[in-house]
Amino acid sequence: MTQVCVNSLRVAVPGKTLLDDLNLEFSPGQLVGLIGPNGAGKTTLIKTLAGFRPAGTGAVTWNGRDIRQWTARERAAVCGYLPQHYVFAWDYNVRDLIELGAARVAANEHSIADAVRAHELEALVERRWSTLSGGERARCLLASVMVAAPALLLVDEPGASLDIRHRIDLLARLRATAAKATVIVVMHDLELAARYCDRLVLLANGRIAQDAPSAEVIAPGALDATFGVRFQRVAIRPGFDAMLGIPPS
Amino acid sequence: MGRSRLLLGAALLGSLGFAASAGHDWATPAAVFRSLAGDDSLQSQLLITWRYPRILAAALVGALLGLGGAIFQGVFRNPLAEPYLLGSSGGAAVGATIALLVPMGLPSQWLLAGLSFLGAWGATWLVLLVGGWRRGADAAHLLLAGVAIAAMLGAVRSFMMLALSDDTMNLQAVLSWTLGGIQTPGWWGVLLLGGLTALALAAVMTLAHGLDLLGLGDEQAHAFGLQPERFVRWAVLVASAVVAVAVAWGGLVAFVGLIAPHVARWRCGPRHRRLLPESAAIGAILVVLCDGLARSVLPPAEIPLGLITAVFGGPFFLFVLARRRRP
Amino acid sequence: MFRSGFILCAGWLVAQAGAGLAAPLLVEDALGRTVRLEKPAQRIVPIFSSNTELVAALGLADRIVGVEAFTRDPPEVLGKPLIGGRLGFSVDAIVRQSPDLVVVTPARQAMHQILEPMSRLHIPVIVLQSRSVREVIGNVRLLGRATGTEARAEALAGSFEARLQRVQARHSPTVRPRVVLITGRLGNGMVLIARSDTYTGDALRLAGARPALEQTVVPQVSPEAVIAADPDVLLFAGTREHFAELLATPGWSLLRAVRAQRAYLVSRSEFLIPGPRTFDGIEKLSRLLAAAREH
Numbered sequence: 110m111t112q113v114c115v116n117s118l119r120v121a122v123p124g125k126t127l128l129d130d131l132n133l134e135f136s137p138g139q140l141v142g143l144i145g146p147n148g149a150g151k152t153t154l155i156k157t158l159a160g161f162r163p164a165g166t167g168a169v170t171w172n173g174r175d176i177r178q179w180t181a182r183e184r185a186a187v188c189g190y191l192p193q194h195y196v197f198a199w200d201y202n203v204r205d206l207i208e209l210g211a212a213r214v215a216a217n218e219h220s221i222a223d224a225v226r227a228h229e230l231e232a233l234v235e236r237r238w239s240t241l242s243g244g245e246r247a248r249c250l251l252a253s254v255m256v257a258a259p260a261l262l263l264v265d266e267p268g269a270s271l272d273i274r275h276r277i278d279l280l281a282r283l284r285a286t287a288a289k290a291t292v293i294v295v296m297h298d299l300e301l302a303a304r305y306c307d308r309l310v311l312l313a314n315g316r317i318a319q320d321a322p323s324a325e326v327i328a329p330g331a332l333d334a335t336f337g338v339r340f341q342r343v344a345i346r347p348g349f350d351a352m353l354g355i356p357p358s
Numbered sequence: 359m360g361r362s363r364l365l366l367g368a369a370l371l372g373s374l375g376f377a378a379s380a381g382h383d384w385a386t387p388a389a390v391f392r393s394l395a396g397d398d399s400l401q402s403q404l405l406i407t408w409r410y411p412r413i414l415a416a417a418l419v420g421a422l423l424g425l426g427g428a429i430f431q432g433v434f435r436n437p438l439a440e441p442y443l444l445g446s447s448g449g450a451a452v453g454a455t456i457a458l459l460v461p462m463g464l465p466s467q468w469l470l471a472g473l474s475f476l477g478a479w480g481a482t483w484l485v486l487l488v489g490g491w492r493r494g495a496d497a498a499h500l501l502l503a504g505v506a507i508a509a510m511l512g513a514v515r516s517f518m519m520l521a522l523s524d525d526t527m528n529l530q531a532v533l534s535w536t537l538g539g540i541q542t543p544g545w546w547g548v549l550l551l552g553g554l555t556a557l558a559l560a561a562v563m564t565l566a567h568g569l570d571l572l573g574l575g576d577e578q579a580h581a582f583g584l585q586p587e588r589f590v591r592w593a594v595l596v597a598s599a600v601v602a603v604a605v606a607w608g609g610l611v612a613f614v615g616l617i618a619p620h621v622a623r624w625r626c627g628p629r630h631r632r633l634l635p636e637s638a639a640i641g642a643i644l645v646v647l648c649d650g651l652a653r654s655v656l657p658p659a660e661i662p663l664g665l666i667t668a669v670f671g672g673p674f675f676l677f678v679l680a681r682r683r684r685p
Numbered sequence: 686m687f688r689s690g691f692i693l694c695a696g697w698l699v700a701q702a703g704a705g706l707a708a709p710l711l712v713e714d715a716l717g718r719t720v721r722l723e724k725p726a727q728r729i730v731p732i733f734s735s736n737t738e739l740v741a742a743l744g745l746a747d748r749i750v751g752v753e754a755f756t757r758d759p760p761e762v763l764g765k766p767l768i769g770g771r772l773g774f775s776v777d778a779i780v781r782q783s784p785d786l787v788v789v790t791p792a793r794q795a796m797h798q799i800l801e802p803m804s805r806l807h808i809p810v811i812v813l814q815s816r817s818v819r820e821v822i823g824n825v826r827l828l829g830r831a832t833g834t835e836a837r838a839e840a841l842a843g844s845f846e847a848r849l850q851r852v853q854a855r856h857s858p859t860v861r862p863r864v865v866l867i868t869g870r871l872g873n874g875m876v877l878i879a880r881s882d883t884y885t886g887d888a889l890r891l892a893g894a895r896p897a898l899e900q901t902v903v904p905q906v907s908p909e910a911v912i913a914a915d916p917d918v919l920l921f922a923g924t925r926e927h928f929a930e931l932l933a934t935p936g937w938s939l940l941r942a943v944r945a946q947r948a949y950l951v952s953r954s955e956f957l958i959p960g961p962r963t964f965d966g967i968e969k970l971s972r973l974l975a976a977a978r979e980h
Contacts, residue, residue, distance in 0.1 A: 185583030199628030535872030658910030
C-alpha cells in the first residue's frame, strides 16, 4: 500500500513554471485520472511522481518518505511506470521484457508465468517486439510492469496508440489493479476518463483547477472553462461500450 | 540452445587447431601432436615456445575485444558502436609511440604493453572528464568528447613520431605497431593475460542486467531500477579497461569488437547474459583465424593483423546491408 | 718594361682562355643521369653518412660545406653547417652554402626534396646507389672524377679491391656458415634482416657467409621464421642492450647459434653505411666467421 503525498510542489524550467504549488494526496483503492489541456503539466506531474524529474521545491513523498531519498532500485520495486511512447534499441521478445520487469523484485518463474497468463500472452511469449501489434505491445509492457506487483502504478496516456477496443481493455485492467494499488493515469480521452476513473484531478496552467470524484468534475463547471469548449453530457446506456458523437443532422 | 553453444565451442577448438598448423611453415596435425607428446626437435620446441602462446594470446585478445565491443554497443544502444569510439586507439598509439621512441631504462616489451594500456585507458578517463563527469555520462556528450580527444591525440602522436624518430628507430617501426598485431608473449605473459581475461569476464557479467535495461531507453531503464548516467560511466570505464588490455597484448585490431557482438546478437538475441560470453567466443575465433592467416599468407613475413581484419570488415558490412535490404 | 708587362698580360690572357676552353666534366650517376660540372667540385654537400664518408675518404673533407644531422663520422665534419636531419632537408640551407655539387642517395625522401629544386637552381646533383659492394667501389671512382681527384680515387678503390681479394683468399669456399644479420626490430615484433640483394647481403657473402633465410619479398620477417631457419651464426647490428632484449623474447634461446655462443654484435656503421667502413666490417666478420668455424 502506498500513500503518495505531494506537498507544495513547484517545478520550473528557465522561462516557464510547469507546476505551481501543488498539494495532492493519493491512496490505494482508487483509479485517479489526471486531465487537462495541453501544457497543463500532466506529464510533468506524473514524471515527477515517478521520480524522473527533480522535484524542484516542495516534496513528493511515498509512505511519508521523500522520494529523493529512495534509490532507483527501491523506487523500481514499489512503482510501475508505463510511458506514452517507448522505443527499444534491441529486439527483445515478450519473455525478455517480462523477465526484466520481474528483476525489479527478484520475482521467480512462478510470478512470471502468472503474469503471462494474466495478460493472455501465452501465445506470444517467444515473439519478438518488432513482430507485435500495438495492442499486443501494450499488454506486454503492462505485464512487464505488473509482474513486480507494484503498489504504485503511474500511467501516461494508456492506450494512446491503440484502437478503442484495446483502450477499453487496458483501462478495465487498470481499474482492476486500482482495487489494491494506487493507480494514477494521465488521460486525454475525457469520455473514458469519466467512465473508468473514480477521481479526477483537473490541471490547468500548472495549477489544480479541480480535485474531486469524477461525477463532480464531469458536471458542468470548471471543465468547460478549462478546456474552452462546450460539452454535451450524455448518460451512456448499459450494454454499450463506448460513446460516439454524431454530428447534428 | 545447448547445441548452439556446443557448435561454438567446437568452432573455437577448430580454429585453434588451424592456427597451430598455420604459419610460414605449415605444421601438419601429426607435427602438432608430436610436439604435445614431448618431442625434442626444433620444430616441436618452436611450436611450444612460440606458436602455442601466440595462438592462446590471440584467442584471449579476441575474447576481450568481443566483450568490450558488446558493452560499447549496449551503452550506446547502437549495433555499429565499436570499442575505439572513445579515444582508446589514439591514447594507445601515443603510449606505444612513447614506449618505442623514448629511451627508458626498462625492458621494452613490458614497457610497450604497459604504456599502450595506460594510454588507451587514460584516453577514456580524459573523455569521461571532458564529456561530463559530475552529472554522470550522457552518451551523446561522450561521443563528441571522444571525437575531439581522438583528434588531439592523433596530432600529438604524429608530432611525437616526427620529433622523436631517428635513424635507428624510424617512422616505419612505429607505424607497424599501429597496424595491429599480437607480439608473441612468453608463457608467463599468456598466464597473466588469461587471468586478466577471466577477471574481465567476471566484471563484465555484472553489467549484463544494466545493459539490458539500457536498451529499453533511459526513462524505462530508470523505471526498472537503473540509474542510467551513473551506470554508463561505470560501464564505459570497465569496457575501456578490457579493451586497453586487449590493445596492450594485441595492438590496434580493427573490426573484431564490432563484428563479434553483432554476430552474437544474431545468434542468441539481445539479452546480455548470453550475448557477452558468445561475443567473447566469436571474437576469439575471429582473431585466432585472422592471426593464423596473417602468419601464413606471405611467408616469412607477417601481414599486420589489423590489415587482415580490415579486409574482412568491409565485406561483412556489405553482407549486413544485404540482409537489411531483404524485405 | 712595357714589353715584359705586355708578355705577362698576354700569357695570363692565354692561360685564362685555355682554362675557359677546358671541357666541362660529364659524369653518369647511378640513375643514368648525365651530370654536368663546369669544373671539379670544390664545395660539396654530401647527404647521408655514406656519401660524406666516401668524400672524406678521398681526402676532401675540407671541401665539404654542409652535412645532415645524422652524420657523425669522420670527426672533421662535425662542425660543418647542417642542411637537414630528422625532419627532412632544407633547400634554403643547402643553397646558403653555395655548393657546386650535391651528392645524394635515394632514401628518406631525399630525392623528392632535392632533385627538383637543385635542378632549377642549376646546382649539379649526383645520385649514388649502393646495391652491391662493387657499386660502392664504383662510387669511389665516380666521386674521384667529379672532384678532379681521379688518382687518389683509383688508389682508394684499388686498396678496397685488394682487401676484398685477401679476404676471399682466406676462407675456403666450401664451408660457408649460414648467417642471419638482424638490422632492427619493428614495433609489432617483426625483425628486419639484411637481404641478399643489398650491399649488406653482398658484404656478408664476401665475408664468407651464406644467407640462412631465402630471398624475402618484404624486409620484415617473423621471428618464428628466423628461429626455424636455425642459422649457424646470428648477427645483430645494434646495441648490446637491444640484442639482449631480443634474445630474451620467446624462442630465441632455441637457436643453436645462441646456445653455442655464436651470436655476435656487429657495428651498424660498418654494415649499414655503404662507405669505406664497410670493408673494415667485411674483414672483421670474415675473421669472426673463421673463428666460429673452428668450434
